[in-house]
Amino acid sequence: MISKKIVLVALLWVPIIACSNENTDNSDSIEKVSVPTKQKSAEMKSVPVLRSKINDGRKFLLNERGDYFVYKQSSKGSVRASLFSTSPVDPSAQFKRILWVLKTTQAKKVFIDMVNERLVNSRQFKKENFTLPLIDMEGQEYEFSYTSNHERRLYVLNYVSKGQK
Amino acid sequence: MVISASICGLLFWNRVKAVGFMNFRFLLSVLALFCSCLSFAQDNCLVSTNLRELMSSHPQLDQEVVDIKTGKYSALLKNGDAVLAWFAPCELSTKVHYLVSTKLTDDELLNLIKTFSLSVLPSSDAREKILPQLEGLRLADFRESLVLEGINDGHKFVFEDAPQPFIKHRIYYEWRPPQF
Numbered sequence: 001m002i003s004k005k006i007v008l009v010a011l012l013w014v015p016i017i018a019c020s021n022e023n024t025d026n027s028d029s030i031e032k033v034s035v036p037t038k039q040k041s042a043e044m045k046s047v048p049v050l051r052s053k054i055n056d057g058r059k060f061l062l063n064e065r066g067d068y069f070v071y072k073q074s075s076k077g078s079v080r081a082s083l084f085s086t087s088p089v090d091p092s093a094q095f096k097r098i099l100w101v102l103k104t105t106q107a108k109k110v111f112i113d114m115v116n117e118r119l120v121n122s123r124q125f126k127k128e129n130f131t132l133p134l135i136d137m138e139g140q141e142y143e144f145s146y147t148s149n150h151e152r153r154l155y156v157l158n159y160v161s162k163g164q165k
Numbered sequence: 166m167v168i169s170a171s172i173c174g175l176l177f178w179n180r181v182k183a184v185g186f187m188n189f190r191f192l193l194s195v196l197a198l199f200c201s202c203l204s205f206a207q208d209n210c211l212v213s214t215n216l217r218e219l220m221s222s223h224p225q226l227d228q229e230v231v232d233i234k235t236g237k238y239s240a241l242l243k244n245g246d247a248v249l250a251w252f253a254p255c256e257l258s259t260k261v262h263y264l265v266s267t268k269l270t271d272d273e274l275l276n277l278i279k280t281f282s283l284s285v286l287p288s289s290d291a292r293e294k295i296l297p298q299l300e301g302l303r304l305a306d307f308r309e310s311l312v313l314e315g316i317n318d319g320h321k322f323v324f325e326d327a328p329q330p331f332i333k334h335r336i337y338y339e340w341r342p343p344q345f
Contacts, residue, residue, distance in 0.1 A: 058245065058331060060266065066230035066239035068247040068264065070331040082331050084264065086237055086251040152337055153251045153260045156329055 079161040086153045091125035210255040219284045257342035265334040271304045285338045317343040
């Protein structure tokens with residue numbers, strides 16, 4: 001009798017285990033589905049992909065997290081960029097985003113190294129809104145700023161580089 | 166899942182017939198345990214908002230990114246406009262931004278708000294209820310937050326000019342779930 005009960009309990013557990021496996025499989029595949037229309041996924045993996053260019057030189061793209069990135073580079077080397085997100089950014093991710101912005105806008109390596117050194121543990125990143133002005137060795141000015149709107153869930157990182165005078 | 170449940174049901178019934186009432190209670194408790202485990206395994210939230218791919222059928226669609234886990238949906242259009250949406254994975258809430266990258270006239274913007282509302286409103290019932298209310302509204306009406314009444318929920322629309330560098334206009338939509 002007891003052995004029958006054990007067998008039955010064991011049988012009942014089979015679908016539970018099967019279902020939980022099914023769930024993990026699904027979440028893995030659905031977690032980040034990047035769906036490029038027309039162009040196929042091979043191109044998506046080479047981040048970043050510039051999708052649109054408007055006449056005034058602005059460039060637009062969605063990164064792999066679904067954040068919307070717009071930037072414009074003038075002939076004199078000045079850059080303006082904005083990264084829009086619908087999820088709040090934690091301090092360590094904020095630093096990575098800044099580096100991503102610099103790489104995507106093809107900032108000078110010297111400046112990227114400087115940012116790496118100075119901002120890696122910046123306390124500013126813990127704030128909901130901040131402005132971070134920076135000057136490099138050549139006296140060129142840069143600024144990062146971040147604004148949060150929790151009520152509407154919009155989080156924007158702005159970047160300005162003044163360029164050569 | 167359905168197949169395994171029906172196999173369990175069949176087994177269960179055979180056992181009940183075979184072993185009588187005392188064991189029936191035992192089986193019932195095992196079944197209850199089974200069900201509770203199953204619901205726990207699926208997700209830990211009591212409610213969640215379904216993610217909808219709002220711009221999938223838009224003729225100007227250039228790129229889409231969907232993340233079911235965080236409830237984020239983003240779409241980029243060929244003209245540089247973007248739709249950024251958030252469908253709360255653990256509550257009832259939808260927030261959508263339409264970021265307009267080029268300067269448009271008031272009439273163009275009113276048209277855009279209407280076509281945008283067609284894609285963001287959650288159901289055909291909501292569209293039937295809300296679209297007539299949008300008729301006759303001026304752009305100025307959207308500048309202050311405007312909450313339109315749905316069947317038993319609310320639909321908030323806000324229009325703003327140049328809220329950020331690069332973005333000339335922004336249309337914001339928020340779904341307010343029914344209050345119980």
